Amino acid sequence: MFEFEFMRNAFMACTVVGVVAGAVGYFLVLRGETFAGHALAHVGFPGATGAVLIGVSPLLGMVAFTVAAGIGIGLLGEKAHRDVAIGIVLTQALGLGLLFLHFYTTSAGMVTGLLFGSNVLGISLERVWTLVILGAACLVALAAIGRPLLFASLQPELAEAKGTRLELVSILFMVIVALATTEAMQIVGVLLVFALMVAPAATAMHLTRRVQHGIVVSVMLAVVTAWISLTLAFYTDWPTSFWITALGSLAYLASTRIRMRHSR
Amino acid sequence: MTAIVFEKVSLTLGRRRILSSVSFSVPEGLFVGVLGPNGAGKTTLMRAVLGLVTPQSGRIAVLGEAPRRGNRGIGYMPQMRRGAAQLGLSGFELVLGAVGGTRWGWPLATKADKETAWAALERVGAANLARRPIAQLSGGERQRVLIAQALIGEPKLLLLDEPLASLDPVHQRGVVELVRDIARERGIAVLFCAHEINPLLRAVDQVLYLGNGRAAIGPVDDVVNRHVLSDLYRTPIHVARLNGRIFVMAEDGELESHAHDDD
Numbered sequence: 001m002f003e004f005e006f007m008r009n010a011f012m013a014c015t016v017v018g019v020v021a022g023a024v025g026y027f028l029v030l031r032g033e034t035f036a037g038h039a040l041a042h043v044g045f046p047g048a049t050g051a052v053l054i055g056v057s058p059l060l061g062m063v064a065f066t067v068a069a070g071i072g073i074g075l076l077g078e079k080a081h082r083d084v085a086i087g088i089v090l091t092q093a094l095g096l097g098l099l100f101l102h103f104y105t106t107s108a109g110m111v112t113g114l115l116f117g118s119n120v121l122g123i124s125l126e127r128v129w130t131l132v133i134l135g136a137a138c139l140v141a142l143a144a145i146g147r148p149l150l151f152a153s154l155q156p157e158l159a160e161a162k163g164t165r166l167e168l169v170s171i172l173f174m175v176i177v178a179l180a181t182t183e184a185m186q187i188v189g190v191l192l193v194f195a196l197m198v199a200p201a202a203t204a205m206h207l208t209r210r211v212q213h214g215i216v217v218s219v220m221l222a223v224v225t226a227w228i229s230l231t232l233a234f235y236t237d238w239p240t241s242f243w244i245t246a247l248g249s250l251a252y253l254a255s256t257r258i259r260m261r262h263s264r
Numbered sequence: 265m266t267a268i269v270f271e272k273v274s275l276t277l278g279r280r281r282i283l284s285s286v287s288f289s290v291p292e293g294l295f296v297g298v299l300g301p302n303g304a305g306k307t308t309l310m311r312a313v314l315g316l317v318t319p320q321s322g323r324i325a326v327l328g329e330a331p332r333r334g335n336r337g338i339g340y341m342p343q344m345r346r347g348a349a350q351l352g353l354s355g356f357e358l359v360l361g362a363v364g365g366t367r368w369g370w371p372l373a374t375k376a377d378k379e380t381a382w383a384a385l386e387r388v389g390a391a392n393l394a395r396r397p398i399a400q401l402s403g404g405e406r407q408r409v410l411i412a413q414a415l416i417g418e419p420k421l422l423l424l425d426e427p428l429a430s431l432d433p434v435h436q437r438g439v440v441e442l443v444r445d446i447a448r449e450r451g452i453a454v455l456f457c458a459h460e461i462n463p464l465l466r467a468v469d470q471v472l473y474l475g476n477g478r479a480a481i482g483p484v485d486d487v488v489n490r491h492v493l494s495d496l497y498r499t500p501i502h503v504a505r506l507n508g509r510i511f512v513m514a515e516d517g518e519l520e521s522h523a524h525d526d527d
Contacts, residue, residue, distance in 0.1 A: 030351075143370040151365025154351075154358055157342035158413075161314045162366050163334025209354045209397055211361070211371060259352070 001234045010120050010230055010240075012128045017183045017196065018223030020135040023142060024180040025201035026218040027173065031153040034198045035083060036073050036174065039090040041181045041193035043069040045097035048114050053104045058114075059130065062182045069093075070178035074171030117189030117241045121233065131183055138179045145172050150211060187226065188241045195241070196222055199248030206255035221251060265328045267292050267421045267453035268313060270479075273322035275305065275312055282308045284477040285322065290470075292420070293451040295444060296481070297464040300474035306457040307343070309474065310423045313455070314340060327420055334366065339419035339452075341410050343426050355394035355401065355409040356381060362413050384412040388442060404435030411443060422447065422454045428463055436463040443467070461488060462509050488512065 001007045028037045044062040051061025069089065076082050101111065142149075151159040152169045160166050184196045204218035229243035268290040275283040282305035290296055298306050311317040312324060315331035324330070327337045351358075359381045360373050373381075385391045390408040393401060401409065407427050414422055424443065428436045440456075444467035447454045458464055461471065461484070471488065472481045475497045480487050487493070488510055493501040497514070504511045 144368055146370040147361075147364055147367050150361045150371045154353075154361050155342070156345075158340060158362060159365055160316060161311075161333060161338075161340045161342070162362070164366055205352055209352060209357065211353065211357055214353075 001231070005125075006121055006123070007230070007234060009123050009125055009128050011227065013120060013123050013131055014187060014226035014230055015223055016128070016131045016135045017187050018226045019219050020138050020180050021184045021196040022200050022204075022219035022222030023215055024138065024176055025197040025222070026204060026215045027142070027149055027153060028177060029198060029201040029205055030150075031173075033177075034194070034202075036086055037177050037181060037197050038194055039086045039093075040066050040069055040073070040174075040178050041185055041190050042090045043093040044182055044185050045114060045190045046093050046100055049097045049100035049104070052110075053100050059127075059182070059186075062185060063134075063179065065093075066178035066182050067175055070174035070176075071171055074167070074174035113189065114185075115189050115191050116239065117185065117187055117192060120187045120230070120240050123186070127186070131186060134179055135183055138176055138183070141172065141176050141179075145169060145176075149173055188244055192241050192245055195245040195248045196226070199245075199252050200225060203248075203251045203255040206252075206259040225251065265292055266290065266325070267294065267327060268455070269323075269325040271323040271325075273312070273324055274320040275308055275317060276320055277305070277308050277317070281477050283319075283474075283479065286477075286479045287322075288472065288479055288481040290453055290455070293447070293453055294469045295447055295454045295467055296456065297461065297468040297471045298455050298457045298474065299459070299461055299471055302459075304474040305477075306474060307425055310340070310425055310455065310457070313421075313423060314338065336417050337420045339414035339417070339422045341414040341422075341424045341427060343429065344406065344410065350399050352397045352399060354396060355390070355398050355406070356385065358398060359385060359394065359409065359413045359416070363416060380416060384415045385409065387415060387446065388412045402435075403431050404438060407431065407435075407439050408442070411439070411446075415446065418450070420452060422452050422456075424454065424456050426457050426459070428458050428460075433463070440464055440467045461512070465508070465510070484510075 028034055043065050047061040047065030048058035051058045073086060076085060148159070148164045148169050152164050152166050156166060181193050181197065184193045188195050200221035201218045203221055204214045208214040208217055225244055225247045229240050229247055232238070232243045233240040266289050270286055270288050272285045272287055273283055274285055298309070300306055308317055312319060313326055313331055315333045315335065326335065360377060361371065363377045363381050364373065382391060385394045388408050388411050390405070390412050393405045394409055398406060411427065414424065422443070427439050431439065440463055443454060443456065446452065456464060465484065468484065470482055471484055472479060473487055473493065473496055478496055480492050480496050489503050490501060493503065493512065500515050502513045504513065
């Protein structure tokens with residue numbers, strides 16, 4: 001299957017996105033902010049459709065909308081009813097996306113692609129390079145704030161007392177999550193970002209006791225899941241996103257079994 | 265050098281007045297039990313010492329300087345959140361995360377970081393415990409790991425927020441004696457928040473009672489008596505002693521709840 005250029009492109013895209021989603025997802029799960037990640041992906045929907053409406057690249061629209069929403073969520077901090085606020089923004093985002101579509105009558109194929117990510121097998125080399133640059137920015141930023149992020153995630157009160165600026169760390173991390181979800185959306189679509197951002201990270205957390213190991217396992221799971229899914233999609237002609245969700249859930253289920261056996 | 269000085273300090277939390285014009289001082293190396301009902305302001309008082317809450321009025325001095333975040337002379341143990349307690353990460357990872365946590369960069373621990381973490385864990389006898397996932401530790405074991413963490417950086421002042429919460433009496437005694445021994449050995453002043461005076465009786469030099477925005481500090485016998493506490497709480501309080509234990513009762517019931525009644 002590697003004789004086809006579109007498969008080589010798809011594998012490259014999945015590798016980049018898998019590394020980013022696995023690494024960022026680990027911290028997302030550690031902080032218990034998976035819902036925020038889910039919501040950020042939804043905000044990408046009006047970003048993309050709005051961008052199409054005014055004639056710019058959908059990717060640009062996604063980045064702009066998700067980063068803005070990420071800063072907003074970061075500013076909310078740990079306020080009460082944060083989940084309600086995020087949920088309302090999430091619904092509003094989908095509604096807005098629908099409105100943009102109403103003005104710009106487009107093919108159902110594009111909508112399906114945005115929501116469920118059906119376009120990875122048709123991804124261009126140019127788009128792959130965009131993903132590489134975006135992903136590299138994500139990883140560099142994550143590496144820069146890694147230590148305070150970990151401290152603030154595990155023990156916020158202590159971190160604050162020791163001088164860590166919780167709000168700054170939280171906002172920076174949410175911007176990183178926004179970029180990472182935009183990446184993941186290119187493969188699995190708005191609605192299924194959980195499958196790449198959360199499932200591998202949560203599985204890794206069950207299997208490891210150390211942060212470094214956890215991140216490595218999370219990245220490996222995300223990348224391998226995407227690779228196997230691409231291969232299965234190639235031979236079965238079923239959607240790649242379906243395989244990613246199926247494999248992600250299976251791995252998570254298996255890890256809960258292993259964890260139960262360990263803790264006995 | 266005095267560990268803590270409060271001069272006519274007033275503190276509010278939202279609209280609620282926590283302390284009004286409270287003055288006291290804690291000399292170097294003194295073990296002080298901080299007591300008072302829920303909401304009396306024990307945590308807020310600690311956050312003021314840490315520089316996280318600014319007083320409305322008055323002056324606070326901590327180890328001879330104004331309170332500021334990141335003061336290396338202070339070791340702090342906040343109340344543990346349920347979330348962190350359920351993690352599959354090992355206790356060592358938790359402590360290691362705190363050692364270099366304020367530096368920017370990727371969380372790869374240096375050799376010095378690891379040595380610092382192990383040294384602190386060994387001092388409290390928790391080196392073996394720290395290899396296990398936090399979720400699998402008992403309450404007492406977990407507190408031991410967190411006390412180790414508070415000792416990092418050779419602090420001169422320890423602030424411990426409810427380290428006895430949800431521990432049985434045997435483990436309560438273990439934690440109190442551990443803190444007392446380390447504090448004596450290193451000349452560390454301690455503020456130890458608790459719900460009940462009895463587990464602390466053999467360790468404290470003084471007690472600090474909070475209530476109604478006011479504070480009373482002094483040796484146990486000078487503070488834990490009918491006159492001082494009735495005045496502090498503005499309601500008749502009875503203090504009874506039985507078999508070396510102290511029972512503090514309001515007219516309408518026991519004032520100090522037992523630790524296991526709290527959660």
